[in-house]
Amino acid sequence: MADLRLLLVDDEVEFLEPMAARLTRRNVSCVTAGSGEEALKLLVAGHFDCAVVDVKMPGIDGLELLRRMRWNHPDVPVVLLTGHASIELGVQGMELGAFDYLMKPVDLDELLDTVRRAVQQPTMRPGRDNA
Amino acid sequence: MEFLTRLFRRNREPVPNMEKRIACFREVLQANNAALGFIADIQETMASGRPLAAADVSRMVAGVTVQTYRMVSNLMRMTGDRYRELLPRFDRLKTKLAKMAELTPALQPVGFVVPLAEVGPGLADAVGQKSAYLGEAQRILPGHVPDGFAITVEAYRAFMEADGLASRVAAALDPVREGEVASCFEASARIMQMIEGARVPESLAAAIEAAAAGLSDGPGVRFAVRSSALQEGGTEMSFAGQYRSMLNIPPDGVVDAYRRVIASKYSPEAITYRLGRGFRDPEVAMCCCVIRMVEAASAGVVYTTFPTSSGLKTILQAVRGLGLAAVDGSAEPSTYTLDRRSGKVLDMKAGLQVEFLRSAAREGTEKIRLGESHRRIPAVTGEQALQVADLGWRLEAKLGMPLDVEWAIDHQGKAFVLQVRMLPEVANRTAGPTRSRVRNAPVLVDRGVRASGGSACGPVFRVESDLDILRCPEGSVITTHEANPRFAVLLPRAAAIVADMGEVTGHLATVARELRIPALFAARDATAKLLPGMMVTVDADAEVVYAGRIEAALDSAAPGARDVRRDPHRELLQSVSALIVPLTLRDRLASGYSPRRCSTLHDIIRFCHQATVEAMFDLGDRALRDRQVLRQLVSPVPIDCRVFDFGGGLQPRTADGEVTLDEVVCRPMRELWKGMTDPRLRWRQLRPVSLRGFMSAVVDYNFDSDARLRRMGEPSYAFITPDYLNLNSRIGYHFATVDARICEVHESNYASFRFVGGSTGIEQRSRRARLIERLLAASGFETDCRADLVNARIRHRPALEMDTALFQVGLLMGYVNHLDMALVSDAVMQVYEDAFFAGNYGFKGDVDSP
Numbered sequence: 001m002a003d004l005r006l007l008l009v010d011d012e013v014e015f016l017e018p019m020a021a022r023l024t025r026r027n028v029s030c031v032t033a034g035s036g037e038e039a040l041k042l043l044v045a046g047h048f049d050c051a052v053v054d055v056k057m058p059g060i061d062g063l064e065l066l067r068r069m070r071w072n073h074p075d076v077p078v079v080l081l082t083g084h085a086s087i088e089l090g091v092q093g094m095e096l097g098a099f100d101y102l103m104k105p106v107d108l109d110e111l112l113d114t115v116r117r118a119v120q121q122p123t124m125r126p127g128r129d130n131a
Numbered sequence: 132m133e134f135l136t137r138l139f140r141r142n143r144e145p146v147p148n149m150e151k152r153i154a155c156f157r158e159v160l161q162a163n164n165a166a167l168g169f170i171a172d173i174q175e176t177m178a179s180g181r182p183l184a185a186a187d188v189s190r191m192v193a194g195v196t197v198q199t200y201r202m203v204s205n206l207m208r209m210t211g212d213r214y215r216e217l218l219p220r221f222d223r224l225k226t227k228l229a230k231m232a233e234l235t236p237a238l239q240p241v242g243f244v245v246p247l248a249e250v251g252p253g254l255a256d257a258v259g260q261k262s263a264y265l266g267e268a269q270r271i272l273p274g275h276v277p278d279g280f281a282i283t284v285e286a287y288r289a290f291m292e293a294d295g296l297a298s299r300v301a302a303a304l305d306p307v308r309e310g311e312v313a314s315c316f317e318a319s320a321r322i323m324q325m326i327e328g329a330r331v332p333e334s335l336a337a338a339i340e341a342a343a344a345g346l347s348d349g350p351g352v353r354f355a356v357r358s359s360a361l362q363e364g365g366t367e368m369s370f371a372g373q374y375r376s377m378l379n380i381p382p383d384g385v386v387d388a389y390r391r392v393i394a395s396k397y398s399p400e401a402i403t404y405r406l407g408r409g410f411r412d413p414e415v416a417m418c419c420c421v422i423r424m425v426e427a428a429s430a431g432v433v434y435t436t437f438p439t440s441s442g443l444k445t446i447l448q449a450v451r452g453l454g455l456a457a458v459d460g461s462a463e464p465s466t467y468t469l470d471r472r473s474g475k476v477l478d479m480k481a482g483l484q485v486e487f488l489r490s491a492a493r494e495g496t497e498k499i500r501l502g503e504s505h506r507r508i509p510a511v512t513g514e515q516a517l518q519v520a521d522l523g524w525r526l527e528a529k530l531g532m533p534l535d536v537e538w539a540i541d542h543q544g545k546a547f548v549l550q551v552r553m554l555p556e557v558a559n560r561t562a563g564p565t566r567s568r569v570r571n572a573p574v575l576v577d578r579g580v581r582a583s584g585g586s587a588c589g590p591v592f593r594v595e596s597d598l599d600i601l602r603c604p605e606g607s608v609i610t611t612h613e614a615n616p617r618f619a620v621l622l623p624r625a626a627a628i629v630a631d632m633g634e635v636t637g638h639l640a641t642v643a644r645e646l647r648i649p650a651l652f653a654a655r656d657a658t659a660k661l662l663p664g665m666m667v668t669v670d671a672d673a674e675v676v677y678a679g680r681i682e683a684a685l686d687s688a689a690p691g692a693r694d695v696r697r698d699p700h701r702e703l704l705q706s707v708s709a710l711i712v713p714l715t716l717r718d719r720l721a722s723g724y725s726p727r728r729c730s731t732l733h734d735i736i737r738f739c740h741q742a743t744v745e746a747m748f749d750l751g752d753r754a755l756r757d758r759q760v761l762r763q764l765v766s767p768v769p770i771d772c773r774v775f776d777f778g779g780g781l782q783p784r785t786a787d788g789e790v791t792l793d794e795v796v797c798r799p800m801r802e803l804w805k806g807m808t809d810p811r812l813r814w815r816q817l818r819p820v821s822l823r824g825f826m827s828a829v830v831d832y833n834f835d836s837d838a839r840l841r842r843m844g845e846p847s848y849a850f851i852t853p854d855y856l857n858l859n860s861r862i863g864y865h866f867a868t869v870d871a872r873i874c875e876v877h878e879s880n881y882a883s884f885r886f887v888g889g890s891t892g893i894e895q896r897s898r899r900a901r902l903i904e905r906l907l908a909a910s911g912f913e914t915d916c917r918a919d920l921v922n923a924r925i926r927h928r929p930a931l932e933m934d935t936a937l938f939q940v941g942l943l944m945g946y947v948n949h950l951d952m953a954l955v956s957d958a959v960m961q962v963y964e965d966a967f968f969a970g971n972y973g974f975k976g977d978v979d980s981p
Contacts, residue, residue, distance in 0.1 A: 011294075011295060012299065056295040056297075057295055058293070058295055082298075083298050083305075084189075084297070084298035084302070085186070085189040085192075085194065086193055086229075087189075087192060087229040087232060088229050090196065090197035090200075091196065091197055091225055093197075094200050094204060095200075100201065103190050103193070104302065117157070117158070117161070121154050121158070
């Protein structure tokens with residue numbers, strides 16, 4: 001039984017699939033979305049502990065997805081993952097409420113550590129602050 | 132750290148807002164470690180001199196900035212508005228850094244395409260110099276420049292930004308390092324395929340198609356689509372000619388040709404050139420110049436002012452058919468030397484052309500073989516040469532600089548200018564040998580012209596194909612028949628290059644000069660004389676190749692490319708690091724420690740760390756003691772340690788402010804402290820411990836020299852539960868963090884250790900860090916050492932093994948205390964390493980008896 005349910009969003013299939021496979025081997029249940037639009041549909045349909053989102057995507061990009069998630073799915077923390085480091089986008093992402101901003105290639109342990117901390121972060125989960 | 136929150140939820144008496152505060156505290160510490168990791172990366176990168184990619188710089192700079200922001204935002208969350216002044220400080224630095232590091236120049240909003248008639252040098256930033264000059268040439272020489280339009284930087288950005296193309300390209304380029312030919316080829320192939328298959332945004336495609344349709348006067352109209360690459364600040368690189376030109380393109384093929392020209396920005400030779408010259412990929416935007424095709428009977432280049440043995444003259448080179456053969460080294464063009472003042476042809480040298488290039492029936496070009504009797508006939512008459520030269524002279528007079536002009540004469544005999552570029556570098560050269568030959572040295576090749584000066588020695592390697600490029604060993608003297616620009620990819624690794632053909636004005640020569648690689652071209656049968664594997668000395672200055680190594684020819688060799696080239700990535704890192712790395716914040720105890728004094732990211736990092744720790748104790752010293760959660764650890768080691776018990780980490784006892792190790796329940800703390808207090812260790816400085824002045828003292832760390840003034844033994848803090856420890860410790864002049872959990876579920880166990888700083892210079896501190904790294908690696912830790920920072924961790928081990936690991940860390944902390952002072956050489960470091968492994972933990976070497 002997987003202890004985490006993760007939504008992986010990235011338009012690069014060559015990144016997405018191997019990452020999902022590696023996470024699955026670590027007992028993390030992964031659902032992949034190839035675009036921001038697909039991610040939003042999946043978020044409506046199912047429960048996720050955390051979303052790992054690529055910043056640059058065609059259509060609804062990572063920051064736009066984050067913006068919409070903060071509105072519609074405030075209880076799902078978002079970890080941004082980027083192949084193209086940018087100060088502006090990184091800080092903007094954090095301002096929009098991303099839990100962290102990691103850069104590819106990312107160490108799997110580092111990603112998992114971050115995801116676990118994001119899941120436990122009380123401030124990211126309104127209503128559970130003083131649980 | 133990750134389950135602190137959860138554990139705290141079980142605390143017998145929840146502190147108001149404490150859970151949130153701890154979560155923020157945890158994130159600040161986490162971000163602090165990450166940010167300092169990036170700073171260590173920056174320091175190490177600057178010290179190492181290894182080749183830097185653009186992505187390396189953005190990764191480090193974006194990384195440290197975002198992590199600093201995480202610290203600031205979590206501190207805000209913890210403390211409300213108290214440190215509000217930090218935000219504008221951070222914003223100012225962030226804006227500056229973003230401006231410096233991301234280099235996105237403001238665009239002149241000119242749209243995707245601009246008619247050539249409206250383009251001039253004022254628009255060079257928007258369309259590239261090639262288009263800008265050609266537009267100007269159209270005004271100077273009415274009727275002699277084909278109609279056309281420029282596709283702008285704006286268009287390039289729109290294309291690259293669509294579908295995340297730019298970031299995919301950046302990712303593919305990331306692993307490429309200078310001199311690694313195979314990775315360069317691989318990345319090139321991937322990227323060119325990516326770009327050629329990419330979608331051109333509809334609005335851009337429509338703009339290009341409309342512009343092409345506007346120039347069509349019938350079904351037969353064809354276009355030439357040329358690159359007009361543009362470096363940051365509008366300067367065009369002399370390399371620009373290496374990019375692809377698409378000839379004879381029908382109107383409905385222009386969009387596709389545009390994409391292919393853009394793709395040529397990523398040919399292996401172009402990637403290599405940018406790496407070699409140190410250009411950052413995003414600095415170079417690819418614009419295009421689209422003009423009506425001129426069906427050339429003959430074509431070539433003219434250098435309006437060029438040094439020859441008889442002074443500055445005009446040199447015109449001509450080939451039959453389309454002009455490409457004149458610059459790609461595949462033909463030996465006819466060369467005219469002309470005198471501007473007298474308007475006369477001074478000299479004519481017929482070339483050798485085996486085949487010529489012409490437009491194919493519908494699209495593209497084809498090569499036609501010339502009959503034996505036509506191969507040595509000059510491509511133009513003297514009169515035609517003068518006619519073309521005159522166009523060049525008129526341009527030079529108006530533009531005020533020596534020019535490199537590509538021209539064509541159509542089948543009706545009319546001369547056209549197709550491309551205009553500045554010629555500053557070549558104009559400063561002198562022609563002919565600049566050095567005499569070495570007497571009695573065995574000469575292998577004595578014909579040829581100096582395409583790039585200098586001399587070098589190496590084994591001969593013959594290159595004719597891409598496979599040869601991949602096989603070519605570093606330091607070879609490359610020999611080749613044609614001076615094919617494709618071989619530019621090899622130049623950074625080559626000692627010298629010798630070509631049977633080729634011109635000093637060709638692209639390969641230009642690149643060789645820029646990289647300061649000696650090059651001898653037009654050396655006729657050099658490939659037949661220089662056999663693979665032969666050791667030879669190429670003296671391009673004397674226009675000769677000797678057998679063997681001839682020291683006399685090498686003594687004044689040109690400096691290597693690496694010595695002279697600009698390294699803008701390093702320059703950039705250097706300049707941004709001034710806003711990141713220095714620690715200017717004064718000691719808390721001295722005056723002036725406030726958000727307003729933070730002038731670097733490091734200052735903000737330090738401030739946040741300190742303020743966060745203080746915020747953890749916001750309830751006040753007494754309140755904490757009353758709640759029996761804060762204790763002073765009484766211990767013989769010179770560490771003033773305050774223990775903050777989240778619940779169950781200490782044995783229940785009455786309040787008197789002090790606790791001994793026996794009363795510590797926290798397992799990782801006990802094991803660590805056992806190591807630290809091992810009787811075999813000899814701690815150097817013992818100081819009395821006291822709880823006095825707790826609120827004014829702060830957790831601190833240093834890895835800079837100003838902190839040497841600070842007194843020893845500021846408090847360290849241990850946050851504990853029965854199975855968890857987070858220790859932020861300051862011992863002397865270094866800062867160590869231990870974060871560990873030991874329980875019976877071994878998957879949950881981990882220990883991470885981080886150590887940075889010292890009282891000596893960076894060299895000795897780094898040596899100590901390496902010693903720690905080695906000792907911990909030997910104990911099964913995963914380690915990572917950068918400059919004087921070492922990170923080590925061990926995970927998923929059974930509790931008993933974790934006990935040993937924590938004990939080892941404690942032992943090590945005692946062993947390396949002040950050791951940086953002793954580590955004056957690697958040999959001394961080895962002695963200390965051996966002593967530790969031999970169990971001689973009290974070993975002091977020569978430290979105590981200097």
